[in-house]
Amino acid sequence: MNALFSPPPDVESRRNFIKRVAWSAGALVLEVAAPTAALVASAEAASPKSPSVGLNPFIRIDTQGRVTLVMPQVEMGQGIYTAIAALLADELDVPVERVTLEAAPPDDKLYANPLIGFQVTGGSTSIRAFWTPMRQAGATARTMLVSAAAQGWHVPESECAAAAGVVTHGPSKRRVAYGALVERAARLTPPAHVALRERATFKVIGKPTKRLDTPDKVNGRARFGIDAMPPGFKVATFVSCPVFGGKVRSVDDTRARSIKGVRKIIVLDDLVAVVGDHLWAAKRGLEAVAITWDPGPHAGESTAGILQQHQDALALPGATAKNVGDVDAALATAPSFDVQYRLPFLAHAAMEPMNCTVRVDAGACEVWVGNQVIARTQAIAAKVTGLPLAKVTVHNHLLGGGFGRRLEVDGIETATRIAQKLPGVPLKVIWSREEDIRKAMYRPMWVDRVRARLVDGRIQAWDHKLAGSSVIARWLPGAFKDGTDPDVIEGAVDFPYDTPNLRVQYRQVEPRSVPTCFWRGVGPGHNIFVVESAIDELAALAKQDPVAFRRAHLENKPRLRAALDLATSKAGWGQPLPPRHGRGVSIQDVFGTSIACVAEVVVDDAGHVRVTRYVCAVDCGIAVNPDTVVAQMEGGLIFGLTATLYGEITIEDGRVQQGNFNDYRVVRINEAPAIEVYLIDSGEAPGGIGEPGTVTATACVANAIYAATGVRMRHLPVDPKALAVTKAA
DSSP states (O other): OGGGSOOOOSSOOHHHHHHTEEEETTEEEEEEEETTEEEEEEEOOSSTTOTTTTSOOSEEEOTTOOEEEEESSOOSSSOHHHHHHHHHHHHHTOOGGGEEEEEOOSOHHHHOOTTTSSSOOOTTOHHHHHHHHHHHHHHHHHHHHHHHHHHHHTOOGGGEEEETTEEEETTTOOEEEGGGGHHHHHTSOOOSOOOOOOGGGOSSTTSOOOOTTHHHHHHTOOOBGGGOOOTTOEEEEEEEOSBTTOEEEEEEOHHHHTSTTEEEEEEOSSEEEEEESSHHHHHHHHHHOEEEEEOGGGTTOOHHHHHHHHHHHHTSOOEEEEEESOHHHHTSSOOSEEEEEEEOBBOOOOSSOOEEEEEEETTEEEEEEOOSOHHHHHHHHHHHHTOOGGGEEEEEOBOSOOTTGGGOOHHHHHHHHHHTTSTTSOEEEEOOHHHHHHTSOBBOOEEEEEEEEEETTEEEEEEEEEEEOOHHHHHSGGGOBTTBOTTTTTTTTTOOSOOSOEEEEEEEOOOSSOOBOOOTTHHHHHHHHHHHHHHHHHHHHTTOOHHHHHHHTOTTOHHHHHHHHHHHHHHTTTOOOOTTEEEEEEEEEETTEEEEEEEEEEEOTTOOEEEEEEEEEEEOSSOSSHHHHHHHHHHHHHHHHHHHHTOOBOEETTEEOOOSTTTSOOOOGGGOOEEEEEEOOOOOOOOOOTTHHHHHHHHHHHHHHHHHHSOOOOBSSOOHHHHSOOOOO
């Protein structure tokens, strides 16, 4: 997703910004527009009839000084509730702990992500998108409150200053709280210019900040989608045809209807759902239903067949995404290197399984869910029910993991279809873990070919061709142009190493039966593995140290070189290790963040890999909350390590073979490596951090395995049989 978007503007035209500032009696309403979005800050009067109510503002400040931030982005563990609140708090000059958070309602016009164009949380864009607009809103509100105080005291504004929600007059030491200034401020004309704080004066940004969402997650008050309990709700669970595109042929629900607590059996064309007083009743009822399926046209599909489809596509001409120099001429003689890499389908397997609560009444629909695209949630519920958008109410909740799966609305569609069969009753539809994994949407399978030529130890030519599904072509079709997908090619077209001849081509392949979607790391999650694995192989061909080889080709990338130097120094690169131990390195410059990572592994004689240590140097520009950056890197590395060692969705007879954590493994706590994260303060604007940890994990582990065993991991997940020590008879 990230490559779709240009970097956020540092500061919008002040004049245009002020033109959009509106004031109404008793309320301060600031509208900040970024490319396609508005950002509104309002200070609300004490009266319940305050004009700010119902105007969809982002920020409200009432006459008691209470600050409410209506969050445009969703919280799924990445810490964005706290980070965006910090942007506001620093410029408004209030303690961040005083900010109360509300999830924004669906409204693409008001709450659109400025970098994407509609209401969405994804692509590691949240801070990059709202870095300037949210600060402008806070700074303008603060400036107007100071002006209101100065006018009330009949003193120059220059003698007044705001701090901690209070305006003070320096000479007289008089003080007045923000809440008491709202009505006067609302009658003022907005200033023609508003200055944002210099970095040296930040009070919250850049400082470790306790997360605002943590207390309620500890005390149990936090509400995820699965916690929704509208009055009178019932619970449903369901099973759909195990083959994508299959249908229900026949159903015998005799036994199910006799189970205590079962209220209704719902049969749709592709699924059977059981409604119960509680989940246990619904689950037992579903197990008692005898279903015969019509598998449909994809019953013979297999991983091998889909892989062949990708390999066939790789042999065909692709759309050229980047072409520098003359790659064909440089590779006219036999290339030094010609290798294929392969990555499998992956499920998301968030700890909170898919769920959605829906009530469909005559002429209205209400939805309770945790989703990354809340306006699309409203739209799909309206489409299924045939209702206008205004008749669909959506309550967004915290997400117990999203990872891209909740960038889709197929789950809301399914829940709404089921709920229509029980009108007037709030129906909480919960996916079993098996249904969550076996009938999901998956990270695409990828097959890549890299050809390269070395001359005197330097990369003379680089030719990268990739084949796989384009999620963008379906999800945001206007961005798919000339046969290329900006997400698919990110991490490939921005190849960081010096070379006079560079070409990147993409061949779209849409599997016949497997739906694909974004997965944490999106395009770079695949491309960085390929690029950094191939670079390591080229270093070996050149008989150079992998770090030295990279440094020599990064003359125009000072941030990457600095990260590489720091990570390798902290990791003790070059120090001897015991047999079957190895260190591997990878670097990346995606999502606006530069990272170098060193993994240390040990491989036992049976071929099982244990990663004992990760050392990462991260330059994400200004780290709004350093604690969150470290936490995101730690979580991302574990997520990526899981994919490296275990992650694979396979298909046989049209059916996904994995169904739960016993056969779709995750890294367990006793398997987690020691992780060291070092932040580099480059002073640049903030980059993304939610996905880079996952992206960097794979290649450095694969390269470390080679250092330990001499075996290259060109196909993932890691196959222990390929690494096992062969014992002489």
